[in-house]
Amino acid sequence: MAKAKALYICTECGSTQPKWQGQCPDCNAWNTLVETVAEKATASAHRFASLAPTTGVQPLGKVEAREAPRLTSGIDEFDRVLGGGLVSGGVVLIGGDPGIGKSTLLLQCLAALSAKTPVLYVSGEESAEQIALRAQRLDVSAPDLPLYAEINLEKILKTLEARQPRVAVIDSIQTLWSDALTSAPGSVAQVRECAAQLTRFAKQSGITLLFVGHVTKDGTLAGPRVLEHIVDTVLYFEGDSHSSFRLVRAVKNRFGSVNELGVFAMTDRGLRAVTNPSALFLSRHPEPVPGASIVVTQEGTRPLLVEVQALVDQANAGHPKRLTVGLESQRLSMLLAVLHRHVGIMVSDQDVYVNAVGGVRINEPAADLAVILSILSSFKNKPLNDKLCVFGEVGLTGELRPCPRGQERLKEAAKLGFTQALVPAANAPKTAIPGLEVIAVRRLDEAVSKAFGL
Numbered sequence: 001m002a003k004a005k006a007l008y009i010c011t012e013c014g015s016t017q018p019k020w021q022g023q024c025p026d027c028n029a030w031n032t033l034v035e036t037v038a039e040k041a042t043a044s045a046h047r048f049a050s051l052a053p054t055t056g057v058q059p060l061g062k063v064e065a066r067e068a069p070r071l072t073s074g075i076d077e078f079d080r081v082l083g084g085g086l087v088s089g090g091v092v093l094i095g096g097d098p099g100i101g102k103s104t105l106l107l108q109c110l111a112a113l114s115a116k117t118p119v120l121y122v123s124g125e126e127s128a129e130q131i132a133l134r135a136q137r138l139d140v141s142a143p144d145l146p147l148y149a150e151i152n153l154e155k156i157l158k159t160l161e162a163r164q165p166r167v168a169v170i171d172s173i174q175t176l177w178s179d180a181l182t183s184a185p186g187s188v189a190q191v192r193e194c195a196a197q198l199t200r201f202a203k204q205s206g207i208t209l210l211f212v213g214h215v216t217k218d219g220t221l222a223g224p225r226v227l228e229h230i231v232d233t234v235l236y237f238e239g240d241s242h243s244s245f246r247l248v249r250a251v252k253n254r255f256g257s258v259n260e261l262g263v264f265a266m267t268d269r270g271l272r273a274v275t276n277p278s279a280l281f282l283s284r285h286p287e288p289v290p291g292a293s294i295v296v297t298q299e300g301t302r303p304l305l306v307e308v309q310a311l312v313d314q315a316n317a318g319h320p321k322r323l324t325v326g327l328e329s330q331r332l333s334m335l336l337a338v339l340h341r342h343v344g345i346m347v348s349d350q351d352v353y354v355n356a357v358g359g360v361r362i363n364e365p366a367a368d369l370a371v372i373l374s375i376l377s378s379f380k381n382k383p384l385n386d387k388l389c390v391f392g393e394v395g396l397t398g399e400l401r402p403c404p405r406g407q408e409r410l411k412e413a414a415k416l417g418f419t420q421a422l423v424p425a426a427n428a429p430k431t432a433i434p435g436l437e438v439i440a441v442r443r444l445d446e447a448v449s450k451a452f453g454l
Contacts, residue, residue, distance in 0.1 A: 008033040009188045014226045074112030075274040081248050081254015088206045093201045095213040096237025106169045111142035120165040124151040124175030138270040153178040153194050172212035240359050260300035281306040281358035291378030294389040294408040295370035305410040307357040310374035315351045326356030342398035366403040368394035389413045390422040398444045402426035
């Protein structure tokens with residue numbers, strides 16, 4: 001019997017190489033070539049068909065642009081991340097660590113939808129009995145929710161075509177396999193082919209598909225990177241296994257804005273939406289403590305108030321430590337250099353630790369001012385006003401740059417009871433906000449003087 005020929009597929013760009021190499025010659029990514037079995041050539045045309053329906057050449061101005069109607073899932077935080085709800089024919093990929101709550105969220109979502117529209121739960125990892133036990137444990141009441149335990153792609157497509165559900169869950173995409181390929185389930189070729197065929201079927205039939213995806217050790221979706229390009233929306237579950245809170249973040253959305261954030265609490269009855277997430281990220285101290293400041297950050301369209309904590313301590317080793325949790329580590333080194341140059345505070349002989357409370361990850365530079373004030377507060381052992389919130393990007397020349405949606409940030413701070421806000425001068429509101437004193441500054445040294453009353 002002839003030995004099957006091996007090929008190597010890049011998980012980043014999908015290119016095929018005859019032998020293994022440390023670096024992909026097409027996209028220059030390192031350690032991304034994965035061994036797979038060479039597939040026999042096939043004449044079936046569906047493998048090369050377009051994902052979206054094709055049309056003739058037509059002018060852009062004559063194309064009728066219609067806003068796609070959305071189907072609400074019944075879970076407000078999930079709808080927020082999706083951009084308002086599920087879109088007909090849309091394909092959503094949800095990734096996250098094992099046991100973080102992906103299947104639980106989708107089971108609750110389908111249970112809520114089953115009362116008003118046809119749905120289908122396709123499970124490739126659990127039997128129908130296991131799903132029923134989980135539903136019983138979570139007290140999910142959906143006696144008419146149809147379950148289908150199958151991993152063969154052709155059988156799943158026939159079932160979807162026969163039942164015509166409006167929403168279907170595929171749990172998970174890495175467990176499916178197609179008769180057209182000889183490689184094992186979970187291989188690069190199988191994952192790419194199954195995802196492409198299901199996406200093509202969703203576009204042609206109008207069925208909304210929700211894929212569950214496995215993740216690698218570094219938190220990225222397993223399988224080929226082209227999987228993220230095929231689907232319409234990519235969501236990531238975030239959260240610490242030691243915490244009951246879960247964050248769902250949109251990193252790609254063709255039907256809404258990206259970087260939206262949904263906040264959930266994991267309870268014994270499943271995931272519950274958190275209506276006031278700012279309360280999770282604020283540590284309520286009985287009295288002001290050194291090393292803490294409140295930043296008003298923006299996650300998509302939602303302003304969030306997060307406590308930024310810093311600890312500055314004498315370094316015992318020759319090389320002082322710089323550690324951040326929830327913030328960019330490289331940006332911390334830059335901010336310490338700006339602090340030395342424009343404020344005259346040198347911490348080169350100190351260990352500096354910075355943490356965003358609650359496990360949230362802050363990606364925007366609006367947290368620069370809060371990080372610097374927290375470091376100064378810990379270094380001077382002098383607490384800030386506990387009713388003070390700040391935001392602002394710090395430039396290398398010591399200026400404070402404005403942040404987008406400044407008015408919404410200030411209104412959110414006032415709603416949560418803060419009485420003072422230290423912001424860049426360009427973010428000063430044109431009309432006064434009741435109950436909130438806005439202190440507008442232009443440079444970092446001026447902000448430090450106002451914050452510490454110097």
